[in-house]
Amino acid sequence: MACDRCGDLLDVAYAWDRLPVPGALADFERQWSRRYDPHCFSGVWRFHELLPFVPVEQCVTVGEGQTLLQASDGVGRYVGMNPGGLFLQYEGMNPSGSFKDNGMSAAFTHARSVGATRAACASTGNTSASLALYCSVTRLMKAVIFVGSGKIAYGKLSQALDYGALTVQIAGDFDDAMARVKEVSKELGIYLVNSVNPFRLEGQKTIMYRVLEALRWEVPDWIVVPGGNLGNSSAFGKAFCELKELGLVDRSPRLAIINAAGANTLYELVEKQGLCWRKGLPDGAAVCRYYDEMDAQHRRASTIASAIEINRPVNLNKCIRALEGMNGVVREVTDQQILDAKAQVGAGGIGCEPASAASVAGTKLLVSEGVIGPDERVVCILTGHQLKDPNATVAYHTTDQELFNKVLGSRGVRRAAFANRAVAVSNDLDEIIKAIQLYS
DSSP, rough: OOOOTTTTTOOOOOGGSSOOOOOGGGGGGGGGTTTHHHHHHHHGGGGGGGOOOOOGGOOOOSSSOOOEEEHHHHHHHHHTTTOEEEEEEGGGGTTTSTTTHHHHHHHHHHHHTTOOSSEEOOOOOOOHHHHHHHHHHHOOOOOEEETTOOOHHHHHHHHHHHHTTTEEEEOOOHHHHHHHHHHHHHHHHEEEEOOOOOOHHHHHHHOOOOHHHTTTTTSEEEEEEEEESSSSHHHHHHHHHHHTTSSSSSOOOOEEEEETTBOOOHHIIHHHTOOOOOOOOOOHHHHHHHHHHHHHHHTOOOOOGGGGGOOOOHHHHHHHHHHHTTOEEEEEEEEHOOOOHHHHHHHOOOOHHHHHOOOHHHHHHHHHHHHSSTTOOEEEEOOOBBBGSOOOHHHHHOOOOOHHHHHHHOOOOOOOOOOOOOOOSSOOHEEEEHHHHHHH
């Protein structure tokens, strides 16, 4: 899904002057009265007029997009914001437990429209779970999944296996798996659903539409999102570019993309080396030099946030474009910062996987720098459910130092500042009562 001449990724472009578009974003509220229709129920396809690449009756849905925008003053206090200013967009409520279902619904729809019988992806876990789910539920295609050795959380791998996908584990990391799946898909004519696929990004645009819907169609000041393969940030930039073109919003929010320090390619290129869009001509030579240096030093992505453990983001150029269009910034946060932020999110009643919490950790950093004001309105994207990676959660809160060291210590995490540890007591009624009185 790349240009034959330049090799860059393709976009989906619409002739808006020849398509029916809503007069106002609030017009989409009429879909709520027709939720008996699966396409109106879908949090992707009820916005079909803004991604009309096939007729709506041909769109594939498994009920994706029933997600929640939750105000969180508790997390807001943690990051240094005023009450009422911080919102968590929880994509873990999707059928497979992550934001990937938004894009998979769209990519799967396109695959069906072109007659595909097999679909493939490389994955750190969430993409594979989503593809396997759509194949299993619809019975329209067979799933082929490539994962790196030891580079996938069991919570995610269990989904791909349980849903019946053919799972191929190769020696290497995500970047290796991505290179191989592209070659295999081309050789065998298998439909590729990674975010090199522009239709994936069309579905992921709808996360922003739902955010606007929940805010009564008011544009927030900031969108903060974890940065891995950079599909979300690219999709968000495209969404607001199109909404402005259609006159449905008068401004875009600012965009903050948060890398894990152990997988910080975007941060290094943008904030350290000044990579920018340059009217569609970003400095590709600088990117190649950076990748060559990374290879020469044998640097591999390494972070507890497995969903963003990616060194070669395939949507780099589209993301650079989004950063320019949304006046964006990039930051990196450590695994320690990610896990502390994750614990704060969990204490507020919304459990998320480690990668999700990068958005909260990044917001805290940006507030401390004075980039985000404490009185602004900020939406942090929580990309996946807590049970995607329960090992990290249990290790953070455990009293078992050996488990902590095995799961987290090897990642440079030295403390669990907000641990909620189990209280060990003997099997004695009086001792149990004393413990409850002491700790509650």
